[in-house]
Amino acid sequence: MTTPIICLAGPTAAGKSATTLALARRWPIEIIVVDSATIYRGMDIGTAKPSKAEQALAPHHLLDIRDPAESYSAAEFQQDATGLIQAIRARGNIPLLCGGTMLYYKALREGLNELPAADPVVRAQIDDEAQACGWPQLHRQLAGFDPATAARLAPNDSQRLQRAIEIYRISGRPMSAWLDDGRPPRDDGLRFITISLEPSDRLALHARIALRFRAMIEQGLLGEVQALRRRPDLHPGLPAIRCVGYRQLWDHLEGRTSLEPAVEQAVAATRQLAKRQLTWLRSQPGRHVIDCLAPDAAARAVDRIAGFWPPAGGRGS
Numbered sequence: 001m002t003t004p005i006i007c008l009a010g011p012t013a014a015g016k017s018a019t020t021l022a023l024a025r026r027w028p029i030e031i032i033v034v035d036s037a038t039i040y041r042g043m044d045i046g047t048a049k050p051s052k053a054e055q056a057l058a059p060h061h062l063l064d065i066r067d068p069a070e071s072y073s074a075a076e077f078q079q080d081a082t083g084l085i086q087a088i089r090a091r092g093n094i095p096l097l098c099g100g101t102m103l104y105y106k107a108l109r110e111g112l113n114e115l116p117a118a119d120p121v122v123r124a125q126i127d128d129e130a131q132a133c134g135w136p137q138l139h140r141q142l143a144g145f146d147p148a149t150a151a152r153l154a155p156n157d158s159q160r161l162q163r164a165i166e167i168y169r170i171s172g173r174p175m176s177a178w179l180d181d182g183r184p185p186r187d188d189g190l191r192f193i194t195i196s197l198e199p200s201d202r203l204a205l206h207a208r209i210a211l212r213f214r215a216m217i218e219q220g221l222l223g224e225v226q227a228l229r230r231r232p233d234l235h236p237g238l239p240a241i242r243c244v245g246y247r248q249l250w251d252h253l254e255g256r257t258s259l260e261p262a263v264e265q266a267v268a269a270t271r272q273l274a275k276r277q278l279t280w281l282r283s284q285p286g287r288h289v290i291d292c293l294a295p296d297a298a299a300r301a302v303d304r305i306a307g308f309w310p311p312a313g314g315r316g317s
Contacts (some may be wrong), residue, residue, distance in 0.1 A: 004308050005085060005190055006106055007302070008098040010197030011274035011283060012244075014292040017050060019197065020098050022298040024058035027309055030088045031083050033062045034099030037243045040068045040230065045221045047213070068240035071118075074107035080106050086191065094309060097192075102280040109192050109209045113179050117172045118163075122294045126162050126169075127237035135207040137159055146174030154272075159242055193308055195301055196281045197292035205274060210267045213245065217263060219233050225249040244269045244299070 008023075010016050021266055023029055033039075037047040040063045061084050067316035081097070081104075088095040097105070123275050130138055133266040142164055149164045164175045171178070199205035225246055228234050234241060236250055243267045252262035282288060290300050 002189070003310065004193045006096050006305055006308065007034075007192055007194045008096060009102070009105060009194055009213050009277075010100060010292055011199070011205065011211050011277040011281075012048075012100055012270055013205060013274070014100075014199070014296055016098055016100070016197060017048070017054065019058055019290075019301045020096065020300040021054060022302050023158065023305065026302060026306075028093045029096045030059040030061065030084075030091075032084050032088075032091045032095055033060055034077075034081075034097050034101050034104045036072065036101040036239070038099075039063070039066045039072050040240045040243075041066070041097075041316060042068060043137040043224065043240065043243070043246070045216050045219050046243065046249075048216075057173065066240075068228060069231075069238065071239055073110055073118075074103050075290050077101075077104045078107040078112060079293050080295050084191075091289070100277050102277055105194075106280075113181060115175075115178050115310060116167055119166060119170055122166050122169050123150075123162060124237075126165050130162075130237070138165060141165070142168075144175055148176035149174060151279070158237075159239055194281070194284050194287040195304060196284070196287045197297065197301070198278060198281065198289050199293050200291045201293060206271050211272060213263065213267050213270060221245065222249055222253075222259075226253060229253055244273050250283065280307050 008016055008019060017193070018030075020031055024031075033050075035047070037043060038049045039062060040047070043049070049063065054060075055063070062077070062080060085095045097108070126138070135158050138161055139150060139153065142161060144155070145168055146164060154161050154163065167173070167175045167178060203227040220268045228241065229250060236247060238244070241247055241250055248257075248266040248269065251257055251265075252259055257265070288304050290297055290304065294300060
């Protein structure tokens with residue numbers, strides 16, 4: 001039987017990078033990064049992008065593949081990741097999916113619904129409206145023509161709200177109706193197993209998130225956001241600038257809030273992101289849970305994965 005594809009998933013700050021490096025020391029892996037923020041060049045600190053030393057230990061794919069002015073869809077990830085899996089196996093190595101963007105996992109493992117293509121003009125119009133009246137007002141508008149989608153989206157989830165409104169304006173059909181149509185079955189023969197790094201204590205993860213974000217500030221995250229803001233082609237409506245941490249510091253730099261409240265808002269937004277990630281993971285049948293707060297979490301993951309991958313020497317053996 002073909003070696004299954006391991007999906008090493010977990011909320012932000014769960015220790016996925018440390019676990020990945022432990023795996024790289026045992027097996028000849030190549031990492032397909034499942035992250036909608038680390039795809040952007042020049043966004044290193046706030047995305048906790050793997051260091052050059054970490055990238056040298058095992059090849060990392062889908063890092064720095066887009067400029068912050070550009071977008072990248074789940075459909076593009078599905079296509080790119082499928083091709084990478086085939087290429088990595090052809091080289092005699094083992095592909096490992098690692099990251100916390102659950103929509104990307106869903107796209108690859110379950111396929112995608114056929115949705116209308118993005119329209120830059122419509123998106124710009126929606127962004128202008130959001131600037132004028134705020135995303136909560138657009139959320140209320142969405143509830144009027146697509147209550148099912150509005151019910152599962154937060155009032156400030158700008159990226160998903162924009163997409164849901166865009167789909168309705170382009171097609172005249174609510175997003176929920178498109179999703180009800182179902183998706184074509186996958187026929188690539190890939191088998192996926194989820195190793196899920198989850199906290200035994202949610203409050204302890206929250207504390208880790210706060211410490212990590214403040215460490216990012218000390219490492220120069222504010223300067224990283226300043227460099228982005230100096231570019232005339234970047235603005236808060238872009239997916240890159242909406243990334244957690246970046247949008248809060250961008251608001252600070254525009255004078256909407258002082259630094260400490262911006263940091264607190266970023267920490268709160270990161271905790272909300274972790275909550276959404278955990279909700280998705282806990283809906284996955286058959287996932288293999290590792291307590292990410294355990295001192296030996298990486299070793300536990302290695303032992304669990306050893307039951308699915310063949311014995312092989314890693315780069316450090």
